Structure formats: structure tokens, C-alpha cells
Amino acid sequence: xxxxxxxxxxxxxxxxxxxxxxxxxxxxxxxxxxxxxxxxxxxxxxxxxxxxxxxxxxxxxxxxxxxxxxxxxxxxxxxxxxxxxxxxxxxxxxxxxxxxxxxxxxxxxxxxxxxxxxxxxxxxxxxxxxxxxxxxxxxxxxxxxxxxxxxxxxxxxxxxxxxxxxxxxxxxxxxxxxxxxxxxxxxxxxxxxxxxxxxxxxxxxxxxxxxxxxxxxxxxxxxxxxxxxxxxxxxxxxxxxxxxxxxxxxxxxxxxxxxxxxxxxxxxxxxxxxxxxxxxxxxxxxxxxxxxxxxxxxxxxxxxxxxxxxxxxxxxxxxxxxxxxxxxxxxxxx
Amino acid sequence: xxxxxxxxxxxxxxxxxxxxxxxxxxxxxxxxxxxxxxxxxxxxxxxxxxxxxxxxxxxxxxxxxxxxxxxxxxxxxxxxxxxxxxxxxxxxxxxxxxxxxxxxxxxxxxxxxxxxxxxxxxxxxxxxxxxxxxxxxxxxxxxxxxxxxxxxxxxxxxxxxxxxxxxxxxxxxxxxxxxxxxxxxxxxxxxxxxxxxxxxxxxxxxxxxxxxxxxxxxxxxxxxxxxxxxxxxxxxxxxxxxxxxxxxxxxxx
Numbered sequence: 001x002x003x004x005x006x007x008x009x010x011x012x013x014x015x016x017x018x019x020x021x022x023x024x025x026x027x028x029x030x031x032x033x034x035x036x037x038x039x040x041x042x043x044x045x046x047x048x049x050x051x052x053x054x055x056x057x058x059x060x061x062x063x064x065x066x067x068x069x070x071x072x073x074x075x076x077x078x079x080x081x082x083x084x085x086x087x088x089x090x091x092x093x094x095x096x097x098x099x100x101x102x103x104x105x106x107x108x109x110x111x112x113x114x115x116x117x118x119x120x121x122x123x124x125x126x127x128x129x130x131x132x133x134x135x136x137x138x139x140x141x142x143x144x145x146x147x148x149x150x151x152x153x154x155x156x157x158x159x160x161x162x163x164x165x166x167x168x169x170x171x172x173x174x175x176x177x178x179x180x181x182x183x184x185x186x187x188x189x190x191x192x193x194x195x196x197x198x199x200x201x202x203x204x205x206x207x208x209x210x211x212x213x214x215x216x217x218x219x220x221x222x223x224x225x226x227x228x229x230x231x232x233x234x235x236x237x238x239x240x241x242x243x244x245x246x247x248x249x250x251x252x253x254x255x256x257x258x259x260x261x262x263x264x265x266x267x268x269x270x271x272x273x274x275x276x277x278x279x280x281x282x283x284x285x286x287x288x289x290x291x292x293x294x295x296x297x298x299x300x301x302x303x304x305x306x307x308x309x310x311x312x313x314x315x316x317x318x319x320x321x322x323x324x325x326x327x328x329x330x331x332x333x334x
Numbered sequence: 335x336x337x338x339x340x341x342x343x344x345x346x347x348x349x350x351x352x353x354x355x356x357x358x359x360x361x362x363x364x365x366x367x368x369x370x371x372x373x374x375x376x377x378x379x380x381x382x383x384x385x386x387x388x389x390x391x392x393x394x395x396x397x398x399x400x401x402x403x404x405x406x407x408x409x410x411x412x413x414x415x416x417x418x419x420x421x422x423x424x425x426x427x428x429x430x431x432x433x434x435x436x437x438x439x440x441x442x443x444x445x446x447x448x449x450x451x452x453x454x455x456x457x458x459x460x461x462x463x464x465x466x467x468x469x470x471x472x473x474x475x476x477x478x479x480x481x482x483x484x485x486x487x488x489x490x491x492x493x494x495x496x497x498x499x500x501x502x503x504x505x506x507x508x509x510x511x512x513x514x515x516x517x518x519x520x521x522x523x524x525x526x527x528x529x530x531x532x533x534x535x536x537x538x539x540x541x542x543x544x545x546x547x548x549x550x551x552x553x554x555x556x557x558x559x560x561x562x563x564x565x566x567x568x569x570x571x572x573x574x575x576x577x578x579x580x581x582x583x584x585x586x587x
Contacts, residue, residue, distance in 0.1 A: 220434035223390060224501065228449040229422020231414070238448075242439040317439045318485045 124209025143203030343400035374562035443482025
């Protein structure tokens with residue numbers, strides 16, 4: 001049993017590594033196939049004043065004239081030693097560029113994700129419980145409206161009302177100048193961006209939870225559970241929730257990088273220094289090294305969260321354990 | 335006094351297209367310890383009859399007229415809370431498809447234990463496990479300890495139905511509704527489950543309402559038979575009486 005457990009862990013780690021490497025090959029190839037000239041990222045407008053020979057020289061220096069395979073091999077070699085190259089645009093180590101901003105994004109996106117995760121579940125449960133009654137209908141209407149409002153518009157509106165007219169909350173940045181370590185100051189700066197992130201995504205996921213639960217509520221086993229003497233609410237969270245959770249988890253596993261990395265609009269409107277802007281700019285200006293790391297960060301997160309969701313789902317619903325079809329009840333997913 | 339009396343029960347479904355009368359003035363009574371077969375073709379209102387007595391109908395269905403009387407007490411206007419009390423103790427029900435009636439995400443032991451806990455909240459964990467094993471033994475499931483850890487998808491249809499029956503029995507009901515409880519099973523298993531019902535009646539003295547469209551099932555297990563057609567109860571009587579009449583009338587269902 002113990003041996004089996006370690007074997008499964010090693011197997012999963014191997015699978016994880018393989019997926020990350022395949023992903024890096026894909027991102028590497030696709031970014032280089034896209035049209036555009038990376039020299040613009042490095043030299044900006046000055047490229048136009050350079051002679052062809054100078055341009056070729058610059059390419060040679062950045063290692064862009066070698067065959068694609070050699071370029072990838074060199075990148076991979078560097079990556080294994082923790083060297084991800086320099087950003088063409090910022091002309092410093094990619095790690096430094098990202099390190100300066102990733103904390104901000106993790107705070108905004110991470111908090112947003114946690115809030116969405118919990119609130120969507122609660123809201124979905126509540127709506128499923130009150131199916132088609134007044135409360136459910138009102139929430140459904142409001143939810144549809146909020147999820148249809150474009151993020152930038154909502155962001156601008158909130159900015160106008162709370163930062164300009166009422167002047168209750170700060171409208172830009174992640175912290176006031178000189179107060180970098182002040183938690184309260186950071187929290188105040190987070191309120192508006194966080195509201196936009198949560199409102200933009202919340203209803204979509206809550207609605208999925210609601211619908212998944214309503215599917216479960218119509219299942220036969222609900223009648224048997226009610227025959228035991230359970231109330232509708234008890235059946236909902238003791239029985240139906242268990243059936244709906246695996247699909248919610250796998251959905252949220254994909255949603256995590258989506259919410260974390262999808263903060264671009266919010267970051268722009270609130271001048272919030274995060275990696276959302278970086279991701280966009282690096283793709284726009286062929287900043288290959290930066291693009292690689294940003295994409296790999298999000299991609300690794302998707303892969304990791306999917307595996308995690310698979311494992312948790314297997315614990316909730318035994319039919320989802322990979323080996324349970326042949327092994328009877330004894331084999332557990334790890 | 336009869337255990338359960340139903341008088342002039344009419345139930346309608348209110349749909350956007352209009353009213354659909356599912357039950358029309360149905361009256362019958364159930365005696366202590368008897369097995370009553372409710373027989374009729376698909377869609378004649380057999381299941382609706384059971385579910386209206388248990389108040390498990392969807393919101394669009396309403397009881398229009400009639401009385402449901404349990405041991406002399408009228409329960410037609412019982413609230414959901416009162417019904418819950420009754421469902422967990424007086425009534426129980428077994429369903430047509432045992433594979434979908436069990437929650438796929440819970441081990442069968444857990445599901446039986448849940449019913450036991452609702453009925454006897456004072457039991458310790460160990461006593462509850464004992465009671466679960468007892469119930470599983472009662473419905474003829476071998477190796478209760480091992481079986482309890484299994485999930486529904488690991489059981490055969492017959493075993494799953496025995497688990498459902500164990501859950502129903504946890505409430506120590508006076509009336510068990512078996513809604514097509516043998517229909518989804520193959521013939522030999524059908525016979526075993528019917529024998530189990532007869533055996534359980536002997537042991538516990540409960541009454542069973544056996545809903546079926548299979549005359550063989552009714553003839554084998556029932557004391558009395560009620561015939562239904564188009565939402566109406568067209569006849570009720572002892573097994574021999576009813577079958578003779580059916581043959582006589584030549585309108586076999």
C-alpha cells in the first residue's frame with residue numbers, strides 16, 4: 001500500500017514535468033511564429049534608423065539568428081540553471097521584472113479568486129435552495145446584468161463614484177507613495193479593483209453551481225434521501241453538493257489562472273502594477289523571454305490546478321478514481 | 335381502525351397548457367400487516383398515488399380534494415415539517431431503479447447509517463454501526479462490514495435494491511411503499527426481492543403497498559389487489575376475487 005502511494009506520487013510528478021516541457025515547446029514555437037520584430041522591443045523607434053547590417057548584428061547578439069531548435073535548447077539549458085534571459089523591453093533580468101510585480105497580482109487575483117470561489121458556492125447553494133422563488137429570481141436577474149457589464153465600464157463607474165465624487169477610496173496604484181509596507185493602506189487601495197474582479201466573474205460561476213445543483217436535485221436519490229426524513233435543505237448540502245463539487249472544482253481549477261491573469265483591464269484602469277499588463281505587452285512587442293516566463297507561470301498553474309482538482313474529485317466521487325474500475329474499493333487515488 | 339385510509343383523493347398537475355387530472359376520487363384503505371398490490375398500466379397514476387400520500391410531489395401538483403388519514407388522524411394538511419417526521423418513521427419507500435436511488439458519491443454503509451442516525455439520534459458510533467450491520471443482515475446482505483464500505487457502482491442491481499430496502503427499514507416503518515421495486519431487476523432477483531418482502535412482513539408486521547404493472551408479482555405476493563386506470567381506482571378486493579373478475583371481464587390490463 002505504502003509502495004503504491006509513493007509510486008503514484010512519482011508518476012504524477014513525472015506527468016506534471018512532461019506537460020510543462022511540452023507547454024514550453026509550444027509557447028516557444030508559437031511566439032516565434034507570430035509576425036513582428038523583437039528588435040522593436042529592444043530598441044524602440046531607433047530600429048528604423050539602423051542600417052541592415054546593424055540590425056543583423058543586433059539579432060546576432062540577442063541570439064535570434066540561430067535555428068529555432070538551438071534557440072530552444074539554449075533557453076532550456078539556461079532555465080534549468082535559473083536563467084530565463086533578459087527582457088528586451090526592460091533590458092534587465094526577466095526574473096526581476098516579474099518579481100517586482102507578481103506580488104501585487106497574486107494579492108489582487110488570489111484574493112479575488114478566493115472570494116469568487118467561496119461566494120459563488122454560497123450564492124449557488126442559496127439560489128438552488130430557493131429555486132424559482134422570489135429571492136432566486138431577483139439574484140438571477142441582478143447576476144445576469146452584472147456579468148454582462150464590461151469590466152472597464154464598471155471600473156470607470158466605480159472610480160467616478162467612489163474615488164472622484166465621494167472621494168472615499170483611492171483610485172489608482174497599489175499603495176500610497178512611501179507606505180509600501182502599510183497593510184491598511186494596501187487594503188484600501190485593493191477595494192475597488194477587487195470589487196471589479198469579483199463582480200466580473202462571480203455570477204458566471206455561481207450560475208454554474210446553481211444549475212449543477214438543480215440537476216442533482218432532480219436525481220432519484222434525492223427522493224430516497226427525503227424519505228429518510230431529511231429536509232430539502234439538508235438533502236441539498238449533504239447529498240447534492242457532494243455530486244456537484246467535482247465539476248465545480250475542475251471548473252475553478254481552470255478559472256484560477258483565468259482570474260489571476262485576467263486582471264489586465266482592471267490593472268490598466270486602476271494603474272495597478274501587476275503582471276496582467278506585462279503579459280499583454282510582452283506578446284505585443286515580441287519580448288520573447290518575458291512572454292515565455294509569464295505564459296509558463298500561468299500554464300503551470302493550469303496544469304497543477306487541474307491535477308489537484310482531479311485528485312480532490314477522486315476523493316469526493318469514487319467513480320472518478322482512475323484505477324477504481326479494475327481494483328474494487330481498495331485502491332485510493334493519491 | 336385501519337392503518338391508512340384514503341378518501342376521495344383527487345390530485346391535479348397544473349401546467350402552462352392546463353390542468354392534468356392525475357388522480358380522480360381515489361378511495362381505499364390499508365390494513366395492519368397486509369400487502370396491497372396497486373396494479374395498472376404505465377401512467378395510470380400508481381406512482382402519483384404513493385407520492386401524494388407521502389407529499390413528495392413536485393410543486394406544480396396539488397391535492398384538490400380528499401382526505402388522507404393515518405391511524406385515525408387526518409394528515410392531508412400536514413406541513414412539510416410534520417410530514418418529515420412521518421416520513422422518517424411511519425412511511426418508507428423503495429424505488430424502481432436502485433442504481434439511481436442511491437447516492438453515487440456515498441458508500442452504502444454511510445447512507446444506511448444516515449437513516450439510522452435520523453431515526454435514533456442517541457446512538458453512539460459503535461451502536462450505529464451495529465444497527466447498520468443488523469439492517470444489512472435483515473435484508474440478506476452478506477459480509478456487512480465489507481459491503482458497508484462499498485459504493486453503489488460496485489454493487490449489482492439486486493444488492494443495491496437490498497441496500498435501498500435496508501435504508502427504508504431503518505425507519506422501522508409501519509407502511510412501506512414499493513414503487514415498481516422489482517421492475518428494473520432480472521427475473522430471479524425479482525423473485526428473491528419479493529420473497530424478502532414477504533419475509534420482512536412476517537418479521538416486522540409492517541404493511542406493504544406493492545405498486546406494479548406485473549400481474550405475476552401481484553398474484554405471488556399480495557393479499558389484496560387494487561386496480562387503477564386513467565387515474566381512477568376501478569376495483570379493489572382479494573387476489574383471487576380480482577383475478578377471477580379480470581378473466582371474467584376479459585379486459586386484461
